[in-house]
Amino acid sequence: MMRGASAEAYAAAAAVLPGSGGLGRVGQDLFGTADLLRAEPGLRRVATDVSVPGEAKADLLRSVLDQKVSPEALEVVATAVAQRWTAGRDLADALEQLGVVAMVRSTGDDAGRLEDEVFAVGQLVQANPGLRDALSDPARSRADKSALVEGLLGGRTLPATVALVRQSLSGSHRTVAVALASYQKIAAEVRGEGVATVRVARPLADTDRDRLAAALSRSYGRTVHLNVIVDPDVIGGIRVEIGDDVIDGTVASRLDDAGRKLAG
Known part of the structure; x- marks a missing residue:
């Protein structure tokens, strides 16, 4: 997660990421640029040097990447390098994340x-x-x-x-x-969703899956996407992890609770 100046820099670069049109190419180009910055420490240092004017850094990246990436990707990169970054590695990480965003949008x-x-x-x-x-x-x-x-x-x-x-x-x-x-x-x-990891002893029926997704969505105030994992260690019931929250309704959990109460 970007923090401080890097969060603001990421937001500035994200603002010029196109919403549609050629996004698959844009994503690939941003991935390639992130890889380039990681592979070339000298270029990365200049691109994130706070003593170098932002426009000068943007011009440098334009000269390096001209004709090698799409104009849309080049605009994102130029905007990104013109910003101030909290840590040197944040620039490449941000371009990779924006590449993922572009790839997601490309799928419609x-x-x-x-x-x-x-x-x-x-x-x-x-x-x-x-x-x-x-x-x-x-x-x-x-x-x-x-x-x-x-x-x-x-x-x-x-x-x-x-x-x-x-x-x-x-x-x-x-x-x-x-x-x-x-x-x-x-x-x-990107889709405005939360993600819940659901562990069960056997696959959920479609109706049960839909019912659980709807219940979690109501509880968290936004659509929740389910990642269902069939886990043999789950004796029965269900375990849901969403963010920092854990809802453990498995038989094993209930047995552990009962054992602790007896021991106490």
């Missing part, structure tokens, strides 16, 4: 599907040690990992989902799974 009415697909890929990575190791192996090139992602997801998911999973390989987050969880959170925020 399929944004909900994008959320579900990103969550599903994250669960797949966590549940499959072989895949997780392949995507985190420092001996494998990023191009090799991207090819693996394309082979796994290409034609089966939205192009924006593939783009987000590829970006999760950049190393900007601790793990691929953490990156995907962050991207899904951004997607929910």
Whole structure:
């Protein structure tokens, strides 16, 4: 989460992000620029140097990126580098986040599907040690990992989902799974939603899922998107995590409570 000057800088850059038209390309270009700033410490230092006038920094990035990125993406980058950032790494992180926003907007009415697909890929990575190791192996090139992602997801998911999973390989987050969880959170925020992680012993029927989503939405005053995880450790009932709140109605939880009361 951006704080202080970086939060204001992010808001300024977000204000010039287009609402429609070519957003997939814009997202890719912002990802590429974020990667460039992380890979080139000298460029990053100049781009975030508070002693250099904002317009001079914007002109520098325009000269570096001219004809390499779309005009819309270039405007976002120029606006971003002209701002003051609390920490040097915040600029690249902000451009990556804005790239995610652009990707989400590029899907239009399929944004909900994008959320579900990103969550599903994250669960797949966590549940499959072989895949997780392949995507985190420092001996494998990023191009090799991207090819693996394309082979796994290409034609089966939205192009924006593939783009987000590829970006999760950049190393900007601790793990691929953490990156995907962050991207899904951004997607929910773009749609004005909250996200609830629901753990159950067996899959929820559609009617139960709809009823739970409606109840949580009423409680939190906004639409809540459900991430349902079937967890064998849940003996029965349901556990819901939304933000810092935990609603634990599982049998295991009730047994633990009963045990503590008896022990007391």
